[in-house]
Structures are given as C-alpha cells and as structure tokens.
Amino acid sequence: MPFLIYALRRALQAVPVIILIMIGTFLLLKLAPGDTVDALVGDMGGADAEFIARLRAEYGLDQPVWVQLWRYMVKFASFDFGWSFVYEQPVAEVLLDRIGTTLMLMIASLFFAFTLGVALGAIAARKAYSLTDNLISTLGLVFYATPSFFLSLMMIVLFAVHLGWLPVAGIKTIAAFYTGWEHYVDVALHLVMPTAALSLIYLAFYLRLMRSSVLEVAELDYVRTARAKGAGEGRLMFHHIMRNALLPVVTLLGLQFSTLLGGSVVVESVFSLPGLGNLAYKSVIQRDMNTLLGIIFLSSVVVMTVNFLTDLLYARLDSRIELA
C-alpha cells in the first residue's frame, strides 16, 4: 500500500510542471509571428478584412489572453493540438503516426547505451588505473565529444558507401514490400546506424558514472566483509557491488531521457527516419508552429512518464528510500 500512495503522490507532483509547460508553449505561440487565422488566410490565398475578423472571433482569438490560455490548456489536456496546415490533418494524428518510430529508436539506444556503458564502466573500475581503464576512459571522453550528426555521416561513409553493409536512410526498404520476419530484419538493419549514433554520447555518460560508482561502492565495509568471507571476485562484482553501484546510473537513465529525445532530432533528420525528431525539424523549416508545440508537449509528457517510472523503479531497488 505505501508503494501505491508513493506512486500517486509522485504523479501529483507532475501536475504543476505540466501546467507550466502548457503556459510556456502558449507563450511561444503568442511570440511567434502570425496566428492560426494568418496561416488559414495565407492558405486560402488572401481574404477581406471583415472575413478575417469573423474568423478571429470564431477561433476565439479576439478574447482576452487569459480566456485564450484557459481554452488552450483545456484543449491540450485532451491531447488536441490543433490543425497542421502543412499536413492538412489534426496535429495529434500527425504525431501519433510518428511517435512509434521515435520510441523504438529511444528504447534501442537507451538499452544499447545502458548495457554497454555499465559493462565497460564496471570493467574499467575493476582494473582501475590500468591500461584497460585508461583506454576505456579515453574512449568515453572521445565518445562524449563526438557530435551525433558527425558520427552518423562517418558511419554512412564507412558502412553504407564503402562497405555496403547497411542501408543509408529511411526506416525500411520501400520497394521491397517485405512481410513477416523479413520486414523486422529490414527495419532492424535500418535502425543500426541511428541507434549507434544516438547512443554513443549516453554510453559515455553511463560509463563514467558506473566507473566512479563501482569504485565508491567497492570501498564500503560490506564488500570487504564479503571478500573476507571468501566470495570470489566474480560473485563479489555481480552480486555485491553491481547492485548498489547501479542505483545512481538508474537515476541518470530518467534524467537523460529528455536530452535523448532532443538528440533524436538530428539523428532522425540525417537518416530520414519518419519520427517526431524529423518532424520537429521539418516543422521549423515549414513554420508549422502548431505541430512544433504539439511535439514539445507530447515529448514532455513522454519524459515525465519515463521519469515517473524510473523513480518507481528506484524506490523498488533501493530499500533505504522511505516511501511515506
């Protein structure tokens, strides 16, 4: 029961943040040059002043700002992000079409970065200050400094252009009409380079944090006790050290998710994946503010959900945390 109450309380804490984000996106919309009616009229190729005024009244744009904000928030709360004048569809539908690809890329990248980062970090800490450690730590620094778009291009040169192992762009081979297993393999092959490009910088984060975390935990008394009782080095690592050393890394998992979503803008654009990030980039080029703000709001909701889940996971993993 205390776990449920904790979850509920934690969920309630998100409400003011969501409201602030709504107000923020509303402000951005107001700051942007032109409003919905300007876009509509531009779409129709011009209209007379009286008609424009009537349209404004119809959309509630003649109301005081507070009333507009309230209506805007009610609409957003029901995931109604308005109309996209570029895609001639409700924004919510455009987003729904693309969120799957982005989530797939996120999950694959996070999984790859997390497992490899944790493993490399643990190895580096295990052999602290040796050649292996120096090599891994240097690699981590270089990964951190490499922009994902640059890495993407260099991978394309090597793996797609010269070696011809991997497809250059897109999410599937369009002309092939694969079905069943072939389809999944095809999609997976298309996702290899984007996943690698996106996860490298996070791999560096996890690696560094895991290394220092393992070093810290390995000095604690209970580890010495376990060693004195004759636990082998392997068992010591997996059974005793790793469990506690992973805690700060799990926290980072949630915290980095919003940066990861931001990074997908660049990677999805390079590999022309039909996801939210690519959509965000196109919306900026095409001045589609409704879609852009919809993406901001939707991705914020995704980030909050992930943070919420990692918090719950953390509370489960670390029994020292008081739930009440």
Added chain:
Amino acid sequence: MTLVDAADLPPEDSRLRVFWRRYRRNRAAVLGLILLGAVILMALVAGIYEPVDPLRRAGDPLARPFVDWATPLGTDQLGRDILAGILHGARISLMIGVVATSISITIGVAVGACAGYFGGWVDDVLMRVTEAFQTIPNFVLLLALVAILGSQIENIVLAIGIVSWTAPARLARAEFMSLRNREFVEAARNLGVGDASLIFREILPNALPPVVVYASVIMALAILLESALAFLGLGDPNYASWGNMIGQGRAVLRDSFYVALIPGLAIIFTVLSFSLLGEGLNEVLNPRQKKG
C-alpha cells in the same frame, strides 16, 4: 599522498601559482589546456590567414587536402578554403561557447540563488519552473526558439543560454541552501547586512566553485548545440561555422568525405579540451568531492 601542505609552501606564493601547481598534477587536464590553447590560437590567426571573407571562393571546387598550398586543407564544392573555414569557425565556436555560457550561468545562478536563499514558496515556484525546462527536450525547445526569434547569431546564442541554465541553477541552489545558515552568514546577518548583500557578497563567492567547474560542461554543450543547429542549416548563414561545414560536406560525402571530416575533428578536439579542462578544474576547486 602527494598533497601539498599549505605550511610547506613558501609564503610569497600567489594563489595562482598554487592553483597551477595543483592543476598540472593531472596530465589529462594539462592536455586539455594545450588543446584549448591551440583552438584559441586558431581563432587568433584566422584574421591573418584569411582577412577578407572565409566564405569566398578561394580555388577550384573539391581540391584535395595537402595538394595545393594555397588551400592546404582543400576546398569544398563551392571552392571555399576549408582551412579558412576551420580558423574562422574556431572564432564563432569560442564566441558562442563563452557568451552562451555566461548567459546560462547568469540565469542559473540568479534562479538558484533566490530559490536556495529564500526557500519556502519562492523555492517551490522556481524549482517547478526549472523542472519544466528540464522536462522539455532542450534541442526541440532550441529549435522552437530559433524558429520564433530568427537565425541571427545573437538570437542563437541567447536561445542556447535559455535552454541550458537548469543544471547551474540546481547546483547554485544546493550550495546556497547549505551555506545560508552557516555561522559567517549568520554573523553578517546579525550585523544588519541586507539580503542582497548577503547573497552577492557573502554567499555567492563561496557558492561559485562548483558552478565554475560546470561552466566548462556548458561550454562544450553550447558548442555542440550550435554545431547541430548549423548542421541542420538553421545557423546564421553569414558566419563560417563548423557545423555548417559538415552540413555542406554531407552533399559530397560519397567522393569527398574530407569536407565533412575536417570540421568534425575540429569540434571533437574543442569539446574534448573543455571536458579535460573541467576535470582538472574540478580536482583543484572541489578537492573534497573526489579522492580517486
């Protein structure tokens, strides 16, 4: 332990020399300083090497590197000298790093100081705002701000500052919370020193070291953010930028990948220098934090 004991030092040693003595113990940090020096040098000689315009046509398009000494690193598809772009790009990257970081640290410290010093509802409100900014994916917010403000370089710098102040704010808040009830602050308060003076003259100097260390992280982040914007073609077209050069190189990737490779290496070295610098500063300024 090779810790320098304060008593062992000759008394005339300035703080700067003590600082340098501690700093140079970390060889990686010294390498970072050398790399940074090289980048600054690149920015300085940019005007000597190419005083007119790095974006002008300097030779035949797509000349290979190390062939013609008029264009040592080759040219891109429009015949622009890559070396000139690299040197002038160093200027832009450093300028953006420094100015955007100043903006970000100023906003962050102001927010964090108020939240940590006053506590209560001020803290609640400011922390919710910080959380909101942390929740929105920063690059998407950056795109939105650039779409609204426009791609002029001043606006890009401002936008980068706006999307990256949350971490320094949290750092400053934690420092202020732990310092606000210390004895020296209480003493000053009892002497009748006002809030503003307490914040700026008593607490701030003690709260700054971790924030200064973090500045190197923001500097690296700002350079990466700008290069990503420029790569997508959303940077200021009037200036040579490494990100933009990589974006141009994308079109000729198949046959002339060096057009993208050279500016990419420049970004990596610059960001690496800031990371190493930050680690060195961290060891000198926050010696308690890390033993290993």
